[in-house]
Amino acid sequence: MPHLFHLTVRSTDIDSIGHVNNAKYLEYMEWARFDWIISKGFTLEELKRLGVMPVVVNITINYRKELRMLEEVQIKTSLIKHGEKSFVLRHKLFNQAQELASDADVTMVMIDAKLRKAVPLPEAIVQAMKDEM
Template sequence: MIHECTLRVRTYECDAYGHVNNAVYLHYLEYARYEYLRAIGFDYPGVVKAGFGLYVARVEIDYKKSALPDDELVIQSWPIKRGAVSGVMQQKILRGQDLIAEAKVTWAFVNAEGLPTRLPAQWDVPGLHPDR
């Protein structure tokens, strides 16, 4: 499943060069991952309330083109790897047909102490697995 969400670049997200600051892309990707989790039925608020977390362990971003104020961006997200306590999501940021950036985000499910732990069955939804 490839999930898509859309957002529009706001002027305050741009730097002195007039394009989106590289750090802002982390926010765009995080927003899209949360929307992906919502779409697959993953109860993120329930996970946090129960004392667990879904932490980002690594982000690799390749910047391809600049995004500019008022651009409408589409962010695609999908799982590409799933292990016992972690996984990897692929994400692309597009403006029309133009690839703006692409990323691989490694996540880990953690307990209340912040240590990696297996996902309890109630939160191990099919959308977290690339083959389901």
């Protein structure tokens, strides 16, 4: 079942064309991604305690419908796969009319917070992911 995150488009998200700037879609997805990982019990403090941090290494995004100021947006985030050191989340952004406005697959790699090198996903995170799949 996808994790749900809601937001309202703000005036500062709008570009000169009058719709949400393309970079803001990525920011919206980042908010949803952190909400997803926190919902699994992995706050920033817990990740620091584990000595790891997830980093984005790839995003493939599709822009399908424009979003406008004050529009209510729903983001559905789902884990689509995980490996030894990485995982892939799919974000789907829906506008007020429940039309797909954007979707993206985001690949993240877990790194050691001090060494800044890829490391295996901690067992607690793997278990949380197994519960979702």
